[in-house]
Amino acid sequence: xxxxxASGKGGTGKTTIAVNLALSIxxxxxxxxxxxxxxxxxxxxxxxxxxxxxxxxxxxxxLDKCTYCGECAEFCQYNAIAIVGEKVLFFEELCHGxxxxxxxxxxxxxxxxxxxxxxxxxxxxxxxxxxxGLLNIGEPFGVPLIRELKQFADDSKTTIFDSPPGTACPAVxxxxxxxxxxxxxxxxxxxxxxxxxxxxxxxxxxxPFGVVVNRDGIGDDRVERxxxxxxxxxxxxxxxxxxxxxxxxxxVSIVEGLPEYKATFAGLHDKIKEMV
Amino acid sequence: MVKELAVISGKGGCGKTTIAASFAALAKxxxxxxxxxxxxxxxxxxxxxxxxxxxxxxxxxxxxxxxACTDCGECFENCRYGAFDPDFTLHPEKCEGxxxxxxxxxxxxxxxVERKAGEAYISDTRFGPLVHAKxxxxxxxxxxxxxxxxxxxxxxxxxxxxxxILIDGPPGTGCTVIASLTGVDLVLVVIExxxxxxxxxxxxIEVARHFKIPALVCINKFDINEENTEHIxxxxxxxxxxxxxxxxxxxxxxxxxxxxxxxxxxSDGPLAQTIKxxxxxxxxxxx
Numbered sequence: 001x002x003x004x005x006a007s008g009k010g011g012t013g014k015t016t017i018a019v020n021l022a023l024s025i026x027x028x029x030x031x032x033x034x035x036x037x038x039x040x041x042x043x044x045x046x047x048x049x050x051x052x053x054x055x056x057x058x059x060x061x062x063l064d065k066c067t068y069c070g071e072c073a074e075f076c077q078y079n080a081i082a083i084v085g086e087k088v089l090f091f092e093e094l095c096h097g098x099x100x101x102x103x104x105x106x107x108x109x110x111x112x113x114x115x116x117x118x119x120x121x122x123x124x125x126x127x128x129x130x131x132x133g134l135l136n137i138g139e140p141f142g143v144p145l146i147r148e149l150k151q152f153a154d155d156s157k158t159t160i161f162d163s164p165p166g167t168a169c170p171a172v173x174x175x176x177x178x179x180x181x182x183x184x185x186x187x188x189x190x191x192x193x194x195x196x197x198x199x200x201x202x203x204x205x206x207x208p209f210g211v212v213v214n215r216d217g218i219g220d221d222r223v224e225r226x227x228x229x230x231x232x233x234x235x236x237x238x239x240x241x242x243x244x245x246x247x248x249x250x251x252v253s254i255v256e257g258l259p260e261y262k263a264t265f266a267g268l269h270d271k272i273k274e275m276v
Numbered sequence: 277m278v279k280e281l282a283v284i285s286g287k288g289g290c291g292k293t294t295i296a297a298s299f300a301a302l303a304k305x306x307x308x309x310x311x312x313x314x315x316x317x318x319x320x321x322x323x324x325x326x327x328x329x330x331x332x333x334x335x336x337x338x339x340x341x342x343x344a345c346t347d348c349g350e351c352f353e354n355c356r357y358g359a360f361d362p363d364f365t366l367h368p369e370k371c372e373g374x375x376x377x378x379x380x381x382x383x384x385x386x387x388x389v390e391r392k393a394g395e396a397y398i399s400d401t402r403f404g405p406l407v408h409a410k411x412x413x414x415x416x417x418x419x420x421x422x423x424x425x426x427x428x429x430x431x432x433x434x435x436x437x438x439x440x441i442l443i444d445g446p447p448g449t450g451c452t453v454i455a456s457l458t459g460v461d462l463v464l465v466v467i468e469x470x471x472x473x474x475x476x477x478x479x480x481i482e483v484a485r486h487f488k489i490p491a492l493v494c495i496n497k498f499d500i501n502e503e504n505t506e507h508i509x510x511x512x513x514x515x516x517x518x519x520x521x522x523x524x525x526x527x528x529x530x531x532x533x534x535x536x537x538x539x540x541x542x543s544d545g546p547l548a549q550t551i552k553x554x555x556x557x558x559x560x561x562x563x
Contacts (some may be wrong), residue, residue, distance in 0.1 A: 008315040010288005010447035015472065036448035037286050037476035057356075077335060077375050093454075098356055098374030137479065138486040140419060140451035147358075165288040165447050166314040168411060168418040172369075189533050190293065194315040200413035204369070218530050242500075249470035249501035 008194030010165035013214035018162040024265035032132035033174035048123035056097030058115035065109035072101035187219035215240040280460040286476030288447035291496040296444040309429040311456040312446040324399030334393030334417035335373030344385035351377040419451030469504035494521035521554030
């Protein structure tokens with residue numbers, strides 16, 4: 001089974017839920033899809049080891065063949081190419097690697113080379129394999145890296161995907177093609193507002209989902225009332241506890257520091273199994 | 277000259293919006309821009325009266341005419357984003373708008389059509405104009421929408437003679453963050469002293485450096501882990517980055533949020549005092 005853990009708002013506890021869930025069930029693996037800021041590895045002692053480089057194709061221009069006709073620049077939907085007089089300007093960061101420029105070039109002056117966007121790493125513990133990705137600094141698009149990361153899911157295991165925050169393409173890519181999505185939120189106006197946005201997204205994708213309220217007690221009951229009104233299952237509540245925040249700050253999982261929580265996370269998994 | 281300040285953090289939930297909203301209350305005559313377009317929260321605290329709404333169209337999306345399609349498979353072969361199934365069914369939600377399918381289709385069965393990807397708003401608030409936006413569910417091109425928000429904020433600043441644009445940035449290091457900070461005068465990096473907060477803020481400091489933007493640091497909830505706070509202070513010292521605030525953990529921030537007020541309006545306690553002192557330092561650095 002594939003379970004994604006997502007939330008519109010950042011810092012609600014996605015990584016906390018993903019890591020502790022993985023540590024509380026049998027035969028789990030973790031894939032941290034937050035390639036702009038992966039944090040799951042912090043909760044495992046072993047350092048991450050680089051597994052592979054990830055690149056997207058980018059054009060290379062053969063200036064002996066190029067006639068500066070400008071077809072490529074005109075076609076590129078991302079404005080990654082400009083022809084100024086007898087000069088080709090290529091803005092690597094804007095290129096999505098679609099290959100359109102190569103197809104449209106009437107002179108066959110464009111070939112494709114690898115543009116490095118980041119790496120995939122492997123780590124975890126002897127029981128739980130963890131994969132994560134690191135998007136290069138200054139690189140805007142993490143989606144190809146997330147797509148590649150998700151290939152490491154092992155169908156014989158319960159794979160937990162820690163999603164990036166937000167509701168845009170990286171978050172959608174992480175949530176897509178999973179069997180269930182846990183939406184993590186906090187009981188505050190910001191938490192509620194961003195939850196409603198994420199619910200719109202997950203309903204659009206069509207994946208079954210439920211809500212976990214983290215830092216329960218810090219705010220009010222608007223999130224719970226929203227879930228009741230919208231018929232969204234409230235899967236679990238994790239209390240607002242300074243102990244948990246301090247454990248988190250040191251990179252210690254809840255179930256390691258407060259083992260009584262193992263039952264909470266195992267129970268969360270049972271509920272999900274019932275629903276899928 | 278209009279100055280632009282962006283508040284960012286790498287990791288989400290470090291207190292960017294809480295701090296930026298208080299800055300909006302403290303700043304002299306700012307234009308406020310919420311650049312966290314896929315999870316915008318600033319409006320919750322600022323109660324905006326929307327004056328102007330514009331549609332954001334983002335990138336075009338492929339549309340396929342199944343009657344004209346001859347099942348030749350060129351679209352499937354050439355699409356690199358998995359938007360076509362092997363039976364040539366098109367999934368518009370996976371389309372990245374590159375238009376290669378329309379280019380290779382020999383019978384013109386594919387057109388690129390405009391799609392509404394969101395809305396941008398110019399509003400009035402009790403602290404000044406707010407430019408904000410809403411990205412539609414599961415839409416692409418959020419970086420472009422951030423660029424639009426910043427463009428409108430600059431226009432408003434020019435029209436109304438404002439001297440400061442205060443940008444509440446998104447989490448991460450990708451396209452929305454890059455679009456939020458390119459060309460600004462200063463970034464304030466809010467760091468929470470957890471190992472995750474430190475890890476992600478170091479990455480976003482590198483992004484600021486990559487684009488040659490000066491950065492200041494403010495540590496939020498510093499007393500959650502004082503050892504990590506020490507580490508941040510040392511790191512900043514080594515990197516030559518000024519730390520302009522050490523803000524304590526205080527549930528006043530949540531209490532203020534529950535009544536939809538900024539911290540500095542809601543209370544004059546220790547949290548508000550520290551935020552005020554932090555703002556003073558940021559303001560000085562901007563001048």
